Amino acid sequence: MNITQTDNIALFLDFDGTLVEFADTPEGVIVSPVLRDVLAQLSLQLNGALALVSGRSIQSLNALVGLPLTMAGSHGAEWRYGDGVLQSAALSNPAFAQVRTQLLGFADKRGLIAEDKGHAVALHYRTNPDKQPTLEAYIAGELGLDQSQEVRVIRGNCVYEIQPVGVDKGVAIARFMSSDPFTGRQPVYIGDDTTDEDGFAWVNAQGGVSIKVGEGPSCAGVRLSDTGEVLAFLQLQLDKLRQLDDRTKFGVGADR
Ligand SMILES: O=P(O)(O)OC[C@H]1O[C@H](O[C@H]2O[C@H](CO)[C@@H](O)[C@H](O)[C@H]2O)[C@H](O)[C@@H](O)[C@@H]1O
Numbered sequence: 001m002n003i004t005q006t007d008n009i010a011l012f013l014d015f016d017g018t019l020v021e022f023a024d025t026p027e028g029v030i031v032s033p034v035l036r037d038v039l040a041q042l043s044l045q046l047n048g049a050l051a052l053v054s055g056r057s058i059q060s061l062n063a064l065v066g067l068p069l070t071m072a073g074s075h076g077a078e079w080r081y082g083d084g085v086l087q088s089a090a091l092s093n094p095a096f097a098q099v100r101t102q103l104l105g106f107a108d109k110r111g112l113i114a115e116d117k118g119h120a121v122a123l124h125y126r127t128n129p130d131k132q133p134t135l136e137a138y139i140a141g142e143l144g145l146d147q148s149q150e151v152r153v154i155r156g157n158c159v160y161e162i163q164p165v166g167v168d169k170g171v172a173i174a175r176f177m178s179s180d181p182f183t184g185r186q187p188v189y190i191g192d193d194t195t196d197e198d199g200f201a202w203v204n205a206q207g208g209v210s211i212k213v214g215e216g217p218s219c220a221g222v223r224l225s226d227t228g229e230v231l232a233f234l235q236l237q238l239d240k241l242r243q244l245d246d247r248t249k250f251g252v253g254a255d256r
């Protein structure tokens with residue numbers, strides 16, 4: 001792994017399937033106290049250069065994580081720094097507004113779990129996989145959204161997500177990297193899903209480290225097998241940062 005200097009990384013972390021195991025419903029995931037503690041400590045050790053980059057809304061992430069972390073939500077359409085104010089991309093898009101209403105109506109009729117995130121709508125089929133072909137037929141066939149210039153379709157893990165064009169996780173990471181405390185650091189991004197590929201591509205182009213969790217095609221340079229390995233990786237980085245900190249404090253030559 002090509003981390004050049006542990007105390008000079010900017011750490012970007014996807015959430016579902018990377019930090020937490022999948023659950024039947026969006027609210028059902030478990031954030032363990034150990035994970036929460038590692039995230040809080042890593043953010044401190046990196047002087048705040050840690051951000052969650054998720055398809056979830058910031059509101060949902062915040063409720064689950066309960067830490068004043070920097071985060072991007074809805075695949076980069078909204079973001080906040082630490083416990084600062086929520087900001088969002090100006091995505092005035094009448095086509096999305098219309099599609100959003102159609103999708104929510106469709107989900108309601110078919111008994112599908114729908115998440116209305118403002119800047120994106122997610123239709124879930126984890127608990128009823130037999131509905132996936134119907135969803136595909138509606139989104140790709142009837143609504144023809146793959147051809148749309150105004151909205152994009154993301155086929156994620158047991159979920160279809162539709163959002164206005166113009167944002168993705170690469171854009172979200174680039175935005176963070178353009179200001180303190182991220183600027184000048186080496187970006188490291190860990191993710192597991194199709195939408196994380198935009199983040200990997202951006203990080204690769206900047207000489208950063210891209211880490212894919214699980215199997216499947218990816219442009220990431222490194223693999224971790226599951227959320228357990230991700231936690232172990234994060235704990236290792238935290239241990240290294242603490243050692244470097246001690247060496248600095250006690251004047252011993254640092255081995256980075
Ligand atoms: O970018 P991420 O942080 O990975 O978020 C992607 C989507 O994650 C959530 O859905 C996924 O996790 C659910 C809980 O485990 C699961 O039930 C669902 O099947 C998965 O697709 C979240 O609900 C979405 O809003 C995120 O976009």
